[in-house]
Amino acid sequence: MSSSAPAQPRPLVVLTRALLLGQHALFAILLLVAWARAAGETPWFELVAAGLGLGYAALAVVEHRTAEAGEPSQPLALVLLLLLLGAWFASVSLTPDFAWLAFPLFFAVLRLLPSGWALPLIVLMVLAVVWSHARLSGWADVGLATVVGPTVGALVSVGMAHAYRMLLRDNAIRQDLVDQLAAAKADLEATHESLAESRRQAGVLEERARLSRDIHDTLAQGFSSILLVGRAASQPGSGPIRLHQALEEIERQAASSLAEARAVIADLTPQTLSGGDLPAALERLVTSVSELSGIRATFELDGEPRPLPRTHEVALLRLAQGALANVTAHAAASRVVVSLSVDDGGARLDVVDDGVGFEPGLTGPREDGTGYGLRSMRERMTALGGQLTIESAPGSGTAVAAHLPAASA
Incomplete structure (x- = not known):
């Protein structure tokens, strides 16, 4: 018995995909803003910005295919993430305008790396943003907002990434429950079919046993009586009268056995009880x-x-x-x-x-x-x-x- 695969719980799937698309859109918008602000100010910024865009696009494609296949993060996604971070560190060293890209990159780091690696790397990215601003305006002009801004952004990213992982975990749990319910339903249907077949087989065996008993008690007993009468009549010294009586008894017993057989076939009461x-x-x-x-x-x-x-x-x-x-x-x-x-x-x-x-x-x-x-x-x-x-x-x-x-x- 074949059954179609159960559909995934749609609300959670739609929500997680919407969050991921929102992060991609945020990166694209911030990249365009940084590109426009840094235009003509820093050499090589076009090459670095193009590298950031292509790197993030490649990473998004690999993540999407991995998610569709239901597989864990591939090594290719980790390599692309490291190359993307390298390009971002290079862009921040050129101009602090690219520091805004740190916020969507926080999410990518938290999605693809375990917490033991992701959190120290986020701290390093926050320090890189602060250093970029200090290098441009001097450490004496670094204010509280310069430090608090990227720090708060990092904390918000950590919180949202945790919520995102909780949604994914709940989605996996619900999907597992759906699969278990589908498997239980299939097992129940198979068990029901097996029980029905067992009942049918039991009915067949019971009917065979009943017919066996009826045949034994009717035809077999009738034939035994006929055999006894025939043997008695064939004994030496049996005269014509005795032989004639035996034939009459054989005829009577055969007729009675035939009536019994017909009653068994018709599932009626025994012929002997009909009178x-x-x-x-x-x-x-x-x-x-x-x-x-x-x-x-x-x-x-x-x-x-x-x-x-x-x-x-x-x-x-x-x-x-x-x-x-x-x-x-x-x-x-x-x-x-x-x-x-x-x-x-x-x-x-x-x-x-x-x-x-x-x-x-x-x-x-x-x-x-x-x-x-x-x-x-x-x-x-x-x-x-x-x-x-x-x-x-x-x-x-x-x-x-x-x-x-x-x-x-």
Whole structure:
């Protein structure tokens, strides 16, 4: 993301440039006055005056380019200043008329030289002005005004130069603040875009996880049931009647799985819930598992049925489907009990079997693509603020308990 450079604070920039232009104009005016006063009085004054004008003009051009580039004073500017001061000392030695140029030159010295060098040089320039007047009229005629005039001018120059530097410093501070604000704004916009992208990625991952759980609990479980029925029908000794029943069950299970898949695609409630409430759907599920697997499966309802949020009914039904699929596929159980209880504290679903059991801490995805059921159950409960508890041990059966608090509805 590109952004234009922030504009400098205009009032301070205009003021500092106006002060600098005023100093240049003052030097030009005083130079013309000195030139006119000294005309015909002193030899070589034209050459010295021309040198002063050209030297100051060159210095002003170099200063302007340096300021535009935002760089510190260049060595060329210091060399030009020293040559300009040399020409001024020469002009003052010729005539005191050029002493008036000391005032704008004070500013140039204070702008380009550090205080440790600038102040002694200004003192030397003041002494040169006093000496020029004394050389012309004699030291006996040097009055208080001759000394006070250039001294006051030097003090005023020092004060104004200090104010000028303060303005430049304030301008730099404000410019730095503007740059920092611009950088902070750019960082904020980049952070906002990053957060938006992160939210989008999180939404994509969450939707993938939801689809994974739904596919596992619908298509995968349906295919597992079809596979179990097919294996049972292919056993030696299965007669035509048994084979015919198996085909009918396979057809029924395939149709149910297809309806579940369409419901997942349309993001509807499970097909099993479309004909009634959760207890009725669980009872139909238990009956179907008992008929398919031969396991003695029963359903128990503790207390009177109560309405639940649709998301809770879907989650509990999916969990029962996954738990019963694990029982038929892995538990080698002879009996399984599914119980549901709903009260003011929430809903609780238990699936308990008398199978071979397992070590809960050793479960996980397997190379054949299975092993996602328990993780899918836990993710469903966590998404709704519920809890999933699994108790099992080798040879001791398995108990799966899910609890959804009423407050999470």
